[in-house]
Amino acid sequence: MKLTMIAAIGKNRELGKNNDLIWHLPTDLKFFREQTKGHTIIMGRKTFESLPGMLPKRHHIVISRSNPDLDQQVEIFSDINAFMEAYQDKDEEIFVIGGAQIYSQMLPFASKLILTEIDQSYDADVYFPEFDKSEYHRSVINDITENDVHYKHVVYERIN
Template identity: 35%
Template structure:
């Protein structure tokens, strides 16, 4: 199965502020839902805790945690990277949705990058780990629509890893 990262970042690669997103961009949440429906989504415990209604519907929610006694409704809990790779083997495309530590752990395995780049600088405390974009080619780019609900210019980009870089 293929592995993708999906996230939004500002001009400085900022992705979080105090356990939540530093911006309000409904169009990006809609895009996220559209892309991840009926797929596995993999996240850390803190990212799971930031979801307002718990497990996301119509997706297999997988939480990677060190905690041995964590139990969450409608979630598969795993403790190792290899457990994840086994779990998602039947999913054509699985998404890692955060946070920073989980992205870092899978930098060498990821096949696709789905990034929403917001053309603005926000205040926050969590940044995306450094990605070597020379190993990826841009395969899709779409400008987001700016309106009264989505006030900053933004674009949806999809990168695919060059085969010889795995």
């Protein structure tokens, strides 16, 4: 299994507020869709509940300590360890899509981060975890200004 984390973050690693995104960037949403389509996506329960519904053409995994009543197509694990044990031998790229707790717990296992780095600060209540950028090779794949917001799509690949 190859774990890839994907997130849009503000200048201070802001992720969201009140279980919602704090910006509206249609081009970035399209980028997210293109990157994750056809793959397994893993998230916490609150992130799943914030989605508009099942994301098409993706297998959904939810990590939740409670036993939520979710769509039958969603695979549920009680914790990260149970997920890792079940998926460790799978030959596929799995995308971690949030929230903050899941990002923090999965960061040590992720070989790649795909971050939308937004060049603004926002009022937020959840943040992407800090990480040592010197442990990664950084490459910018897009540089975009949309709705008066400047951002870059950046790939960080862990140096082994």
